[in-house]
Amino acid sequence: MQEKPTAAELEVLAILWEMGEASVRQVHEQLSQDKETGYTTTLKIMQNMHGKGLVNRDEKRRSHVYAAAVSQQDTQESLVKTFIRKAFGGSTNKLVMQALGQSEPSKEEIEEIRAFLDKMENK
Amino acid sequence: MQEKPTAAELEVLAILWEMGEASVRQVHEQLSQDKETGYTTTLKIMQNMHGKGLVNRDEKRRSHVYAAAVSQQDTQESLVKTFIRKAFGGSTNKLVMQALGQSEPSKEEIEEIRAFLDKMENK
DNA sequence: GACATTATACGATTTATTTCGTAGGCAATT
DNA sequence: AATTGCCTACGAAATAAATCGTATAATGTC
Numbered sequence A, B: 001m002q003e004k005p006t007a008a009e010l011e012v013l014a015i016l017w018e019m020g021e022a023s024v025r026q027v028h029e030q031l032s033q034d035k036e037t038g039y040t041t042t043l044k045i046m047q048n049m050h051g052k053g054l055v056n057r058d059e060k061r062r063s064h065v066y067a068a069a070v071s072q073q074d075t076q077e078s079l080v081k082t083f084i085r086k087a088f089g090g091s092t093n094k095l096v097m098q099a100l101g102q103s104e105p106s107k108e109e110i111e112e113i114r115a116f117l118d119k120m121e122n123k
Numbered sequence C: 001g002a003c004a005t006t007a008t009a010c011g012a013t014t015t016a017t018t019t020c021g022t023a024g025g026c027a028a029t030t
Numbered sequence D: 001a002a003t004t005g006c007c008t009a010c011g012a013a014a015t016a017a018a019t020c021g022t023a024t025a026a027t028g029t030c
Helices: A007-019 A024-034 A039-052 A072-088 A092-103 A107-121 B007-019 B024-034 B039-052 B072-088 B092-103 B107-121
Strands: A021-023 A055-058 A065-068 B021-023 B055-058 B065-068
Touching: A007 A021, A007 A024, A007 A039, A007 A055, A007 A065, A007 A072, A007 B072, A021 A024, A024 A039, A039 A055, A072 A092, A072 B007, A072 B072, A072 B092, A092 B072, A092 B092, A092 B107, A107 B092, A107 B107, B007 B021, B007 B024, B007 B039, B007 B055, B007 B065, B007 B072, B021 B024, B024 B039, B039 B055, B072 B092
Parallel strands: none
Antiparallel strands: A021 A065, A055 A065, B021 B065, B055 B065
C-alpha cells in the first residue's frame, strides 16, 4: 500500500511520469519553470520520496537517477477516491457533473465521455 | 473571493450545508461520530472559519448559531478546479474517466451522466 | 447566593510539510 | 595538488494546520 504523496511530492511525480527517468537537477529545472524554489528543496523532497518508496533511484552514477515507483494510474485512483469522499460526500456522479459543468467541454470531449460510458456498459 | 477551506474546515462546511444552522455543540456531535476529537478543537476551527468569512454566526444567543457563508456549489467548483490542475494536469476528461472507471456506476448513474451530457450540448 | 454546567476566547503545543543553509565528497580543470 | 563546481546528506528553521488546556463569563439549579 503506497503512502500518499504530499502536494510537493505530487508535482515531482508528475514530472517523473512525464520524463520517465531524471536526475534531481532535471526535475528541479522543470519545477523552476512554474515556481521559484531552491535546488536543495527539490533534492530534499525527492530524498523524502525515496524514503517513502514513492520513487526508485539508481545510485550508480554520481548524480542519482530517479524514477517513479508508483504508477500514475494507482496514484490518481487513490487521490480521486479520497477527493470524492471528502469533497463530494462519496458521490462520484456529483463530482463528474460538477467537473463537466464547469469545464465547457468541446464536442470532441463530450464524445469521448460518451464512448467511455458505452464501453463501460458493455463490460 | 472566498478563502480556501482546509480539510478540517471542509468537514464543518459539509455539516453546515446539511443542517443549515447549527451550534458548535451540534456540529461537534456530528463530527464526533466520524472521528475522535475534542470540543474546543471544533470550536477553534469554527472560530477560524468565522475569521476567514467562511461562516456567518449569530451571537444573539448564548451559544452562537453558525451557518455556511459560502455556497456548496462555489466551494466545490473551486476545489475541483484546483484538483484537476494539480492531480490531472488540467485535463477534466482524464479526471472524469478515472472517476467513472473506478466507481462501477449503476445503469441509472450512467444514464444520469448521459442525460447531463445531452443537456450540456443543447445549451 | 453558591454551585454545577456549558459557553466562548485565546494562547500554546503538536504535527505535518516545505524550505533552506551548511558540510563534506567527488570530479573536471588548471 | 589546489581550485572550482556540482553533488548528496542532513539538521534545523519556517510555515501551515490541527489540537487542546485553561481562564473566564453566562445560565440554570438547588
